[in-house]
Amino acid sequence: MTDNLSCILYGKNDIRLEQRSIPKAGPNQLLIRVKTVGICGSDVHFCLHGAIGNFIVKEPMVLGHESAGIVEAVGENVRGFSVGDRVAIEPGIPCRGCQHCKTGRYNLCPDERFFATPPTDGSLARYVTHDADFCFKLPENVSLEEGALCEPLSVAVHACRRAHLQIGQNVLVTGAGPIGFLCLLTAKAMGVSSVVVTDLDDGRLALAKKAGADHIVNVRGKSQDDLRREITSAFGGLMPDVSMECTGAQPCVETAITLTKSGGIVVLIGLGASRIEIPIIEASTREVDIRGIFRYANCYPTALQLIASGKLNLLRDLTTADYQLEDAVKAFERAQKADVIKVFIHC
Known part of the structure; x- marks a missing residue:
């Protein structure tokens, strides 16, 4: 594996596609071959303005946080996952030790690292690593696109x-x-x-x-x-x-x-x-x-159940557009037009 093409924001309206090294999974992590990433309004806002509130893009940052993919490697301490599993990726990693984390409201953790929120890189790349306890196996009847939609659905x-x-x-x-x-x-x-x-x-x-x-x-x-x-x-x-x-x-x-x-x-x-x-x-x-509300906490399992049970048919109800990673700039231009509800990039 040598190809880790990544979509990187350098500043206002400055998106570049570059190769980055493929990361290695830590003991408690998964290496994930990213398949599908949805473009969020926050991604577009960062692209247009270079910031959202106090979160300012000061260094080049990989975009994207609505993502799903396939497990490529499993860290030595990880249990319950195997190479080839399809997973939805919950994009935030809290500290796990503060009062908010210990009471289940980890979305309020002041030290949470969240994909594509400065200074944390996102998931719009061929490969990413992520803590296994914030990855969720997709049921057989849930597609990778629906797995990526678990992020906004959790909101x-x-x-x-x-x-x-x-x-x-x-x-x-x-x-x-x-x-x-x-x-x-x-x-x-x-x-x-x-x-x-x-x-x-x-x-x-x-x-x-x-x-x-x-x-x-x-x-x-x-x-x-x-x-x-x-x-x-x-x-x-x-x-x-x-x-x-x-x-x-x-x-x-x-x-x-x-x-x-x-x-x-x-x-x-x-x-x-x-x-x-x-x-x-x-x-x-x-x-x-x-x-x-701020993002979500403990919502990914419910979101997956809503989709798997058939109570929600997101790909039927939402208008979508699809692009390859190589055409990410065009995908962001399409997202700004707002003529469809969701733009997907396939990595």
């Missing part, structure tokens, strides 16, 4: 858990991008009664409707009063029990807070400006709980 699973979704609830999803789609599908799989999806783009709303949204609402040019009337009408005159805000845009956050029923829950999933104006007094006096 949706975590968000739905934070929302405490229950059978029969009404749910508002603001934003019909990839995470909004997956929140829609996961909420439906959890037995909610009705889901309304909002967005600015009629094409994406049509896809959401096809994927199972009970109602869709284009928010372009509409006031908060207009949206209140249209969305509550879609719920049969009721306000949603839960709103899942997937855009990070201030007007959408305001919509989620003002339209959620008193005593309901708003989950903030999308990341926008670090400071925005929100109607916090209304949320307080109506006891609307506002909850954030």
Whole structure:
């Protein structure tokens, strides 16, 4: 093995394909021949801006974190994996020793190393090594593309858990991008009664409707009063029990807070400006709980079960585009067009 072609970000709009040495698996690691990587919005943001918040690309960094592949070598202390196993790769490695890790909320670990988050390299390469306890075998009926989708699906699973979704609830999803789609599908799989999806783009709303949204609402040019009337009408005159805000845009956050029923829950999933104006007094006096999420914890097994059981058919419901690693630059250009929900790169 000599070919470890890697997709490396040097700075704003500066993606290069270069050969790197093939890593060796440590005692507790797997060497994985990467097969499929999905492009995430964060990958595109790093490409366009060279940073996300305090995470700044200061040194060349391999992109990609939504990945699945085939085990090529097994570390000497690893049990339960064999060469040839197909695996989904959970891209974060926490410290395992802090209070957050010990209480099961390892996504909040301050020392977590996460693929394609400076200074940690990602997985958009022929080969990567990863700790075996954050790799998950794919059931026979789960494809490598679906294995890669376990990463964004885990975000949706975590968000739905934070929302405490229950059978029969009404749910508002603001934003019909990839995470909004997956929140829609996961909420439906959890037995909610009705889901309304909002967005600015009629094409994406049509896809959401096809994927199972009970109602869709284009928010372009509409006031908060207009949206209140249209969305509550879609719920049969009721306000949603839960709103899942997937855009990070201030007007959408305001919509989620003002339209959620008193005593309901708003989950903030999308990341926008670090400071925005929100109607916090209304949320307080109506006891609307506002909850954030950061990535996920202990969600990969559930995501895999949702796919393997047939409750979610992601490759049927999500529009996709496929590229080879050699065409990674074209793949990122396609992802910026946002004309499909997910762009895959095959390594």
